[in-house]
Amino acid sequence: MTRRWSVWALATGALAMSAAAHAAPPTAAMLANACGGCHGTQGASAGPSMPNLAGQSKKALVEAMKAFKSGERSSTVMGRLTKGYSDADIVAMSEYFSKQKPTAYAQAVDAKKADKGGMLQEKHCGRCHVDDGQDFKDDAPIMAGQWLGYLQIQMDEYISGKRKMSEKMAEKVKHLSADDMDAIAHFYASEKMGETK
Amino acid sequence: MTMDRRSFIKLVGGASTVALAGCAGGPAVSSGAAAEIMPKSGRRVVVIGGGYGGTIAAKYVRMLDASIEVVLIERNRQYISCPFSNYYIGGLMKDLTPLTIGYDKLAADHGVKMVYEEVTGIDAAAKVVATKGGTLAYDRLIVSPGVDFRTEEIEGYTAETPSLMPHAWKAGEQTILLRQQLEAMPDGGKVVISMPLTPYRCPPGPYERACLIANYLKTQKPRSKLVLIDANPDVVSKKPLFTKAWNNYYNGIFEYVPGKKVTKVDAQHKTLVVEGIEDHQGDVVNFIPPQRAGRIAVAAGLVGDDKNWCPVDATTFESTKHKDIHVIGDAAVAGAMPKSGYSANSEAKVCATNVVALMNGKEITELSGINVCYSAISSSESISVAGVYRVEGGNIVGVPNSGGISPVDFSQAKLEHVYAESWLKNILTEMSA
Ligand SMILES: Cc1cc2nc3c(=O)[nH]c(=O)nc-3n(C[C@H](O)[C@H](O)[C@H](O)COP(=O)(O)OP(=O)(O)OC[C@H]3O[C@@H](n4cnc5c(N)ncnc54)[C@H](O)[C@@H]3O)c2cc1C
Numbered sequence: 001m002t003r004r005w006s007v008w009a010l011a012t013g014a015l016a017m018s019a020a021a022h023a024a025p026p027t028a029a030m031l032a033n034a035c036g037g038c039h040g041t042q043g044a045s046a047g048p049s050m051p052n053l054a055g056q057s058k059k060a061l062v063e064a065m066k067a068f069k070s071g072e073r074s075s076t077v078m079g080r081l082t083k084g085y086s087d088a089d090i091v092a093m094s095e096y097f098s099k100q101k102p103t104a105y106a107q108a109v110d111a112k113k114a115d116k117g118g119m120l121q122e123k124h125c126g127r128c129h130v131d132d133g134q135d136f137k138d139d140a141p142i143m144a145g146q147w148l149g150y151l152q153i154q155m156d157e158y159i160s161g162k163r164k165m166s167e168k169m170a171e172k173v174k175h176l177s178a179d180d181m182d183a184i185a186h187f188y189a190s191e192k193m194g195e196t197k
Numbered sequence: 198m199t200m201d202r203r204s205f206i207k208l209v210g211g212a213s214t215v216a217l218a219g220c221a222g223g224p225a226v227s228s229g230a231a232a233e234i235m236p237k238s239g240r241r242v243v244v245i246g247g248g249y250g251g252t253i254a255a256k257y258v259r260m261l262d263a264s265i266e267v268v269l270i271e272r273n274r275q276y277i278s279c280p281f282s283n284y285y286i287g288g289l290m291k292d293l294t295p296l297t298i299g300y301d302k303l304a305a306d307h308g309v310k311m312v313y314e315e316v317t318g319i320d321a322a323a324k325v326v327a328t329k330g331g332t333l334a335y336d337r338l339i340v341s342p343g344v345d346f347r348t349e350e351i352e353g354y355t356a357e358t359p360s361l362m363p364h365a366w367k368a369g370e371q372t373i374l375l376r377q378q379l380e381a382m383p384d385g386g387k388v389v390i391s392m393p394l395t396p397y398r399c400p401p402g403p404y405e406r407a408c409l410i411a412n413y414l415k416t417q418k419p420r421s422k423l424v425l426i427d428a429n430p431d432v433v434s435k436k437p438l439f440t441k442a443w444n445n446y447y448n449g450i451f452e453y454v455p456g457k458k459v460t461k462v463d464a465q466h467k468t469l470v471v472e473g474i475e476d477h478q479g480d481v482v483n484f485i486p487p488q489r490a491g492r493i494a495v496a497a498g499l500v501g502d503d504k505n506w507c508p509v510d511a512t513t514f515e516s517t518k519h520k521d522i523h524v525i526g527d528a529a530v531a532g533a534m535p536k537s538g539y540s541a542n543s544e545a546k547v548c549a550t551n552v553v554a555l556m557n558g559k560e561i562t563e564l565s566g567i568n569v570c571y572s573a574i575s576s577s578e579s580i581s582v583a584g585v586y587r588v589e590g591g592n593i594v595g596v597p598n599s600g601g602i603s604p605v606d607f608s609q610a611k612l613e614h615v616y617a618e619s620w621l622k623n624i625l626t627e628m629s630a
């Protein structure tokens with residue numbers, strides 16, 4: 001038995017060598033699969049503070065990751081991770097996630113706050129977060145169905161100045177209180193997008 | 198144990214007699230005398246081990262090619278996660294429910310066929326796996342059995358030792374026992390943790406445990422002491438962060454003792470002996486023994502020259518010892534990727550991708566992998582280490598100038614504590630749905 005095994009070991013060694021030679025460079029799916037441990041299978045997040053990536057706009061994903069990589073956008077871990085990818089990798093992964101079916105896990109929101117937020121966002125945010133946040137315009141991400149926990153962290157970071165806003169968004173946000181911003185987060189989180197789990 | 202053809206057949210033969218009695222509620226055993234479980238008709242991948250690696254490999258093979266039958270063999274009906282089990286031990290989690298998953302949705306939503314059995318042998322030539330309940334044939338086999346302990350290296354270690362000195366390095370009863378012992382210990386008692394030389398499962402795990410037990414003592418039993426006896430010459434993971442947490446939060450309660458390898462235990466007297474000379478006694482002793490690949494990987498001859506871990510190809514995770522058998526997770530030697538749940542998850546996807554490619558005669562794809570390990574340092578703060586991996590010259594290496602540890606000023610620690618919980622939720626959902 002031992003002898004037969006060593007013959008296989010040789011054969012496998014040869015196979016491994018030729019395999020390595022013929023391996024294609026990582027595909028978009030290969031790159032993106034590695035993100036699933038935190039962002040969920042194919043970017044559909046089940047964790048209330050981890051953003052959904054599935055169905056997000058490609059442009060918003062690219063811009064977010066480039067900003068993490070350059071340090072322009074504050075982050076806990078994404079800065080360290082994006083430094084491991086080329087700009088082409090970032091575009092490939094963004095394209096991949098943008099094409100996944102949006103999936104929103106059921107989440108609890110405060111209906112009163114959501115009502116108030118719905119009215120506020122239409123006036124103040126709707127120019128960029130169009131269609132009640134269900135669609136995107138330019139770099140602005142889709143907001144509908146995003147996790148409340150994640151949105152609240154982002155709102156806090158915008159208000160505290162830790163995460164920088166575009167001047168145009170800042171112009172709108174400055175008219176709103178922290179409670180208003182929280183209400184808008186509840187509104188966006190309350191919207192159903194794609195498949196609900 | 199090394200397996201030759203004869204002992205394999207003996208195992209299979211022995212197993213067939215217990216097949217019917219042994220798997221009540223399990224899959225129907227075919228009526229044939231060889232007790233083959235589910236005769237193979239089409240192409241089949243068998244996966245051994247329904248943990249961080251195996252569940253993901255099984256699911257992703259099915260997602261990538263639903264024409265391949267996937268059978269996942271796991272000894273337990275439920276899986277309890279080691280990640281976050283230190284929260285439970287430190288009293289920050291009520292019970293193990295948040296850490297427990299089942300396999301029903303993997304079966305229902307992804308068509309993974311579950312077999313709840315103990316795998317007892319692998320015949321690499323015949324491409325057959327033996328379980329206590331019967332045999333299963335495969336075209337390719339993915340092995341993710343986690344670790345077992347090298348207790349034979351520890352003088353005085355017996356089958357009874359873990360019930361007196363829990364390792365709590367596999368989650369479940371052992372985790373509960375360690376917490377019970379901590380709860381039963383009077384204020385003013387002494388807790389000793391002993392950890393082995395690298396490589397072992399989860400490099401930051403023992404240091405996180407030290408933080409959370411120290412946190413428990415600080416808040417519940419402030420006159421008590423905790424000692425961590427590390428066989429390694431220095432802290433092997435997130436050193437500046439753990440050292441700072443110990444100094445800032447647990448000064449006076451916690452002592453770190455590096456470079457002391459425990460060679461002997463006296464479980465009755467809760468005593469550890471370092472290199473045959475120095476004794477450490479505690480009221481509660483958490484002895485984490487040195488480790489190797491899960492028993493089945495050793496029995497099947499998948500381990501390398503070190504007799505402990507399984508060498509694999511860095512692209513396909515195919516064993517360099519046996520053709521058509523792939524090894525992932527803690528059991529595998531995955532270059533720069535550490536032995537963690539996140540690594541096992543990432544490796545499983547790479548392996549599944551290339552197993553499907555090989556079975557379809559398609560080109561294989563180079564690895565791109567990630568590892569992130571969060572560790573709690575108190576009841577409200579966590580730190581992390583991150584890495585992005587690729588293959589260079591046939592080896593898995595970290596991508597230069599990427600990854601690394603959290604800022605040492607703990608400026609992100611509260612946020613990371615929140616994100617860590619979502620990480621757990623996502624990774625366990627990936628495994629079970
Ligand atoms: C205290 C602690 C904390 C940790 N924290 C983290 C963390 O925060 N993050 C992180 O990424 N990692 C963490 N880890 C590491 C993580 O638990 C492991 O790296 C991970 O479980 C490895 O996955 P695996 O698939 O190799 O093995 P496992 O997850 O152990 O799965 C192996 C499975 O195979 C089954 N099995 C084995 N042999 C057989 C057989 N012969 N027949 C049938 N079934 C069999 C077992 O029952 C088990 O279900 C931690 C570990 C510990 C101990």
